[in-house]
Amino acid sequence: MDTILEMRSITKTFPGVKALDDVSLKVERGEIHALCGENGAGKSTLMKVLSGVYPIGTYEGDILYDGGVQQFKNIRDSEDRGIIIIHQELALVPLLSIAENIFLGNEISENGVINWPATFARTGELLGKVGLRENPATLVTNIGVGKQQLVEIAKALSKKVKLLILDEPTASLQENDSQKLLDLLLEFKAQGITSILISHKLNEINRVADRITIIRDGKAISTLDCHGGKVTEDDIVKDMVGRDMAHRYPERTPKIGSKLMEVRNWTVTHPLHPERQVVKNVNINVAAGEVVGIAGLMGAGRTELAMSIFGKSYGADIKGDVTIKGQSVDVSTVEKAIASGLAYVTEDRKEMGLVLDESITTNITLANLGGVAEHGVINEGAERSVAEEYRQKINIRTPSVGQKVVNLSGGNQQKVVLSKWLFAGPEVLILDEPTRGIDVGAKYEIYTIINQLAADGKGVIMISSEMSELLGMCDRIYVMNEGEIKGELAANDASQEKIMRMILKA
Amino acid sequence: MTEHSTKSVGYYLRTHVREYGMVVALVVILGFFQVLTDGVMLKPVNLTNLFLQNSYIIIMAVGMLLVIVGGHIDLSVGSVVGFVGALAAVMIVQWDMPVVVTIPVCLVVGAIIGAIQGYWVAYWRIPAFIVTLAGMLVFKGLTLALLGGASVGPFPDSFQGMSSGFLPDFFAGVIEGRFNLFSMVLGLAITIILPVLGLRQRAKQAKFADVEEPMVFFIAKHAVAGAAILFVTYLLSTYRGLPNVLIIMALLIAIFTFVTNSTTLGRRIYALGGNEKAAKLSGINTKRLTFLTFANMGMLAALAGLVFAARLNTATPKAGLAFELDVIAAVFIGGASMSGGVGKVIGAVVGALIMGVMNNGMSIIGVGIDWQQVIKGLVLLAAVIFDVYNKNKA
Known part of the structure; x- marks a missing residue:
């Protein structure tokens, strides 16, 4: 086996934060390599460095890919070399058809005029490869999230992918859709396509990954070899959180x-x-x-x-x-x-649970404003102390309860939503x-x-x-x-x- | 997340740069024209005119702020101004109805107009842009129909007084010469009351948690505001005193600042504009709130219509033309967000004043109406670019 990708001592700093600290990653050709780590550990940053979102010069270290040192200036550069990244939030245009989405920015055309028959025929082929039975003319908005994910993968295939990066592809999928997607990855592996899989779902990783690299606080902690079946979920979790989670x-x-x-x-x-x-x-x-x-x-x-x-x-x-x-x-x-x-904590906290541009305090009291008001006039002091109380009780990690919730991590946002409903006294x-x-x-x-x-x-x-x-x-x-x-x-x-x-x- | 102390002056300044930036911009623009106009800008008579000229824009900006914070827009307010002015003229001049009856009737009519538009927006989810665009056409037409295409006037003195009258000097004769002592005393009283209220608020907050605003800022803010109020009231007192319409405006600003900052009603409007679904799932009656913001806007547009008609002393078919654009521009210059959930009453007022000072100043130095429009447009764009730049940087 040869190495398709080697990232050597990558260090990436943002003002005041070292997001990646001397991270090295080695991916063999044809393997499924999983990246694990808590939110904010640096997985996505590492993949952004790889795909050229952070261009050469904004980080330290070298990327060796397919036999040479690469200097990607943008995503286009990396895509041209066959590195395709599929983000957690899908980047499809809902009101365009499957075919239009797959060839968006990469249209089959002559002098700017799209060749529709060729587009549809090629889409049909690609959909066949990912096992999606849908009419290429169907609008993306009319198919489920699971199928949309497959469209993204078909789009990646249309660009002659050599290294496929999936950022939490199954986060919003149901068990059976997830299984299908993982099967597809295994199929790609048989065809020689290399994949990097970022996921929180340890059972999935265990199922498909050949090797696992675990990142914690911007550092690569370990790379585990899954062959031989010695890696357990507990091993992964232990390295991810840095402590034993019996x-x-x-x-x-x-x-x-x-x-x-x-x-x-x-x-x-x-x-x-x-x-x-x-x-x-x-x-x-x-x-x-x-x-x-x-x-x-x-x-x-x-x-x-x-x-x-x-x-x-x-x-x-x-x-x-x-x-x-x-x-x-x-x-x-x-x-x-x-x-x-009654209280209902929604499944979609950003869309339906929080007012993202408002402070933690404002969000916590929103469902029970009467609890901090008299005759419709809000007592700001009482409101602040309620927020402080929940910040301590629920352990919301923030420098101040005046912080906007958009700046919090997913876990802390969820704690704010829970605080809101606890304060409503259900x-x-x-x-x-x-x-x-x-x-x-x-x-x-x-x-x-x-x-x-x-x-x-x-x-x-x-x-x-x-x-x-x-x-x-x-x-x-x-x-x-x-x-x-x-x-x-x-x-x-x-x-x-x-x-x-x-x-x-x- | 940054590890900076949230109590530092620098942090506070950075997170509130927009609010203070606005005031600084207003002062700079005022100073700029004061120099360019050789001191005419801040002459008592011009300052009085400045308030009279912009009163109706400010009155409507306050209501528009709520509509925009709620995530909508109202394009019909200019036409409503014209329509209500016409209605008042027809009632008073042609039907001989008393002023004390006409004013409340007109306000109620305005509220109903707003309510009807709000009904379609809130309960039928028809985009406000379309509903109020229709309203704009409808009321422009109804104004013409009501007036029969001609101007109607003049109004009796009691009606005109709302706009062009001044607060009487109850202490007349105490001081020699032309000086409205009562107005000055009133200004002094407000200058003292504001920091006292502010201190009480801080004390109340401190009982529960650390006060967010640094003391330095509190003192600076009130010193500047107090000096400005004293300065303005002094200048106005040397002329004819405080205009009645300034009192109306000040009351509206005070009421709506209180409602938006300190009441559950205001908080809910911000939540509605910030994330309607989340607000709804938090038990907030989002439809009724939307409805109310439009009804309120209609009433304030009616008030502006009365003030404007009283100022012109006649109702004309062209009254209110394109006012909606000035009002909306004022709100956005004042820092409100197109997508809703963001904006302050005082910001909208300062935005309207910036527009007003520029109109007034440019007119004095003889800039033509053509270039005035160009410059105002560019200022609006610059203010919003500044917002977006700040947001991206944060």
Whole structure:
């Protein structure tokens, strides 16, 4: 085997911060090389150096690629040499077709006139290679995130890729879409394409990676060889966080009290397609001090269920009853749902959970402004002290609560969202993908908060696509598919296989 | 994230550069024209005129700020100014209705106009640009129809007084010569009250947490503001005293500054503009808020219409033409963001004053209306470029 890429002693400094400190990385031709590290460890910076986003001269060190020292001045340079990077946030134009997206900036044309037949034919071929059965003329907005990811990969293939870099490609994908994508990577490997995979999902890395390089605080900590099956998830985690994490989920002794909330015969119709029922006759409940999980694939109707309960924020023609502590409650608006003791932490914290340009303080009090105001006048001092209290209690890492939340890391942003809902004083919290896009260390802290909530006698409903997380955290797990509750498992009885089987049973 | 202390003066200055920059810009522009006009700029009579000329823009800028912070825009305000002025003229001059009835009726009509437009924007989610563009055409047309294409006037003195009147001198005769002592005393009182209120606010904050604003800044800010208020009231007092419309403006600025800075209502409007989905999922009635910002804008446009008609002492079909552009420009010069969620009342007021001072100054030194437009356009662009540059740097 020969080396396709060697990055030698890369050091990259931003004003006041050393983002990369003497990092070396060696990638063999034809392997899948995983890059692991917490958010902010420097993985993405390293890949930006490699792909020319940070041009030659803005960093120290050498890039040896395909037999020579490279001096990339921009992305175009690296793409010309076959290095293609697919970012975490997809860079597709939603209202253009698949074919147009694949050849965007690289059109098959003569004198500026696009050759459409050739474009469509070539798109068809590329889609075949990535196993996507869609019409090349379909608009990207009309296909799911999983398929969009495949379009990105097809786009990379159109540029004669030699080294494919994927930055958390499965972060927003469901288990089965993720599996397909990983299979595709293995297929590419068989065809001789080298891949660098950045991911937080250790089981995936273990499945496909040949070698793993772990980065922590801007330094390359270790490179592990996966052949021989000696590398365990614990080995990776240990190097990532720099300490032993014997338990990925904090210990907890459940003290389950009486029934707190019950949702009965809940049915929701799609807001645009009245003939489609998104949630069908769902019955769920949660007790005080209990953590209840809802497992399922994307599109199973979990978020739709949660949002329709929370002030009818989703759907039309909603039928069913919600009772809290045996009393029937009105949840027809978000305001009333909050007043009834409900809180909903959205799966998309940037889009729907936070006002990014506002301070931590402003965000924390937003759902309960009345709690820091008198006759509609806000007491700024009281507000600040509330923010300070949660900053300490929840461990939000920031120099000041006046800091805008846009400047915080994903984990700290999520802590702000949780603080907001804790300050609203709910009885029942619905957490929708509470640890998505968060690094291992911060995940542990979020889990600890959830356990604390349960210990305080709150009811927690946790929606998650990571089955191991549900198994590690919950007392009871509902399995949902196609808008229906397919079954219910006690924690000590549940396993990934059982959940998957429940999802798949007709 | 930087490790700088958040309490340092430098940090505070950097994070608030836009707010102080605006005031500095206003002072520089004032000084610039003071020199160019050989001191005419700050003559009491010109200063009085400056306030009278810009009162209606400032009144509307306050309302427009809320609309823009909420993430929308209102293009109809110029036409509403014309329409309400016409309505007042028809009611008073042609129908002989008393002024005390006409004014509240006109304000309510303005609020209803705003409410109707707000209804379509808030509850039907029709883009405000389109709804208010339609409103602009509709009310321009209705103004013409109402006036029958001709000017209607003049108004009785009681109506004109709203715009061209001055605060009476209750202490007349205490001092010899032409000096409005009551106005001066009022100015002095405000100069004392503002820092006292500020100190109380700080004390209240300090009870819970560290005060963000460094003391040096607090003192400097109030010293400058106090000196400016005293200076302006002194100059105005040597002429005819404080204009009535200045009092109206000051009250509006005070009320809306309080609402935006210190009330849950104001906070919710910022949240709505910053991230509507997040605001909604936090239990905020975003539709009603949007609706209210437009109704409020309509009422303030009506007030501006009354002030403008009273100032001209007649209602003309051309009244209010292109006012919306000046108002919107003032708000953006004042640091508001097109995408919503950002902007301060005082910024919009300073923005309107910058525009007003430039209009006034350029007119005095004889710059033609053609080049005035060019320069104002460039100032607007420069202010927004400055914003974007600052944001990218941060």
